[in-house]
Amino acid sequence: MEMAGWAFVAGFPLALDRRYEAETHMWVLVTEPGRARIGMDPVGIETSGTLAQLSFARVGTELAVGQPFGQLEAAKFVGPLVSPVSGVVLGVNEAVAANAGLAERDPYGAGWLIEAGLDESGGGLAGLLADPAEITAWFTAKIARYRLEGVIAQ
Amino acid sequence: MSEPLRVIDFGCCPPLRSQTLWHAVGYGVSAGAPATLSFVRPAAPYVCVGYHRRLDEVDLEYCRGHRLPVLRRMVGGGPVYLDCDQLLFQICVPAGAVPPARRQALQRLLEPAVAAFRAVGVPAGLDEDLEICLGDAKVCGHGAGQIRDAVVVCGNLIDHFDHQRAVRVLAIADPAQRDQTLALMRRFVAATPVDQAAFRIALTTAYGAALGLDPVPGEMTGTERAALAELDERFESDAWLAGPALPASPNGVPVARQVKVRAGVWTLAATRDGASVAAALVKGRVHEVRLYDRELDGRTDRAEQSLVGLPLTAVAPALAAFGDPGRRLAAAFGAAEPGRL
Numbered sequence: 001m002e003m004a005g006w007a008f009v010a011g012f013p014l015a016l017d018r019r020y021e022a023e024t025h026m027w028v029l030v031t032e033p034g035r036a037r038i039g040m041d042p043v044g045i046e047t048s049g050t051l052a053q054l055s056f057a058r059v060g061t062e063l064a065v066g067q068p069f070g071q072l073e074a075a076k077f078v079g080p081l082v083s084p085v086s087g088v089v090l091g092v093n094e095a096v097a098a099n100a101g102l103a104e105r106d107p108y109g110a111g112w113l114i115e116a117g118l119d120e121s122g123g124g125l126a127g128l129l130a131d132p133a134e135i136t137a138w139f140t141a142k143i144a145r146y147r148l149e150g151v152i153a154q
Numbered sequence: 155m156s157e158p159l160r161v162i163d164f165g166c167c168p169p170l171r172s173q174t175l176w177h178a179v180g181y182g183v184s185a186g187a188p189a190t191l192s193f194v195r196p197a198a199p200y201v202c203v204g205y206h207r208r209l210d211e212v213d214l215e216y217c218r219g220h221r222l223p224v225l226r227r228m229v230g231g232g233p234v235y236l237d238c239d240q241l242l243f244q245i246c247v248p249a250g251a252v253p254p255a256r257r258q259a260l261q262r263l264l265e266p267a268v269a270a271f272r273a274v275g276v277p278a279g280l281d282e283d284l285e286i287c288l289g290d291a292k293v294c295g296h297g298a299g300q301i302r303d304a305v306v307v308c309g310n311l312i313d314h315f316d317h318q319r320a321v322r323v324l325a326i327a328d329p330a331q332r333d334q335t336l337a338l339m340r341r342f343v344a345a346t347p348v349d350q351a352a353f354r355i356a357l358t359t360a361y362g363a364a365l366g367l368d369p370v371p372g373e374m375t376g377t378e379r380a381a382l383a384e385l386d387e388r389f390e391s392d393a394w395l396a397g398p399a400l401p402a403s404p405n406g407v408p409v410a411r412q413v414k415v416r417a418g419v420w421t422l423a424a425t426r427d428g429a430s431v432a433a434a435l436v437k438g439r440v441h442e443v444r445l446y447d448r449e450l451d452g453r454t455d456r457a458e459q460s461l462v463g464l465p466l467t468a469v470a471p472a473l474a475a476f477g478d479p480g481r482r483l484a485a486a487f488g489a490a491e492p493g494r495l
Contacts, residue, residue: 047255048218052230052494053206055398071205071398075284076230078205079300093449098401103492 021084160372180301229299283417410489429482
């Protein structure tokens with residue numbers, strides 16, 4: 001099933017207007033040149049479990065690809081939120097920090113995590129999935145694999 | 155031949171080291187050291203706060219007055235009282251060795267602990283909330299976290315549990331809530347005094363078997379010793395103890411004070427417009443409640459009794475029968491946020 005800019009894959013919504021980091025399930029939506037909003041897709045959230053708390057690096061903190069920009073806690077398990085981009089934290093979503101369930105209910109919208117100023121010198125967004133067909137294929141394969149392995153429910 | 159499961163018994167250590175030693179192992183495993191099972195017993199009592207918990211959940215003045223250090227750990231869960239009657243254990247593995255779904259990873263790393271309890275004669279089980287229980291009492295606290303590329307799950311074997319002190323170290327202003335919390339803790343948190351050495355052997359055997367690893371005694375690496383020095387300093391700093399930036403409570407005051415005793419078991423104290431409630435909740439239902447509103451007159455007992463056994467969602471309709479005081483009390487109950495426990 002598809003709507004403009006959206007796909008629904010095996011029960012999960014998939015926004016096709018943004019880029020994705022394939023391992024961490026972080027999405028990156030460029031909102032203006034050099035600036036992007038970052039969040040986690042529903043599969044990433046599903047594997048995290050029921051979110052209890054999100055915390056973020058302070059505004060002004062430098063971001064590096066593969067390094068944490070915050071922490072997530074679910075089921076007494078604290079783990080890193082891994083940055084898909086390099087740059088600097090320009091803003092954090094105080095609403096989702098106050099109510100982590102927002103990221104579960106609206107992962108592509110009100111449940112965004114941080115806003116980043118992008119450092120284009122280190123390859124920028126080159127490592128992210130950007131083509132809608134490629135994104136859909138990745139998302140479909142990932143859900144199928146996770147279901148086969150029992151990582152997420154059938 | 156199997157890969158090794160390094161086993162380190164740190165023995166009896168000061169409070170700070172009873173935390174920083176195994177955190178340092180996390181950095182070591184992340185850097186390539188083998189999966190590691192470690193043990194440590196605190197030499198003195200202290201309070202340990204989960205990574206995301208607010209420091210104001212702890213009665214810092216009481217802790218200072220009784221020389222109880224307060225430390226923040228890098229794994230999850232609430233503030234806990236730890237002392238020499240508890241053997242702390244930690245299993246630390248490379249992140250790639252466990253499923254990407256956290257609940258599954260946690261389950262995989264807690265099941266061997268259950269097997270160890272059973273091996274020493276405690277018929278414990280892992281409940282649907284992934285707590286290690288004996289009947290309806292939790293017998294092993296746990297927390298988990300990812301330290302760089304290593305996952306660590308920690309737990310404890312409790313010889314004797316000082317329920318009174320475990321509640322006293324918490325910041326609970328309402329005396330009724332304090333009483334309720336203590337009563338619930340006595341019922342739902344239990345010690346399992348067993349032979350310590352037998353438990354250590356059983357745990358080592360169970361983790362070795364579950365992970366397909368060969369347990370071997372080991373020591374800390376140079377990386378870990380370097381990490382330990384840094385962690386000792388970090389954990390004693392005010393900045394670390396303060397914790398990560400979290401949104402401020404409205405007007406700087408918590409709307410409701412909630413204390414979790416174990417999964418599904420908690421207490422609540424809240425005040426709205428002069429009406430106050432202190433309630434104990436068990437598996438989503440009111441177990442015991444104290445109400446106050448100046449206009450409730452002689453109906454307090456009846457109002458309290460009307461709520462016992464009700465699910466939280468049915469409290470407001472039940473209180474509606476008590477007019478304006480009931481509405482104020484319902485508003486106080488409305489401050490409950492069980493999702494944030």
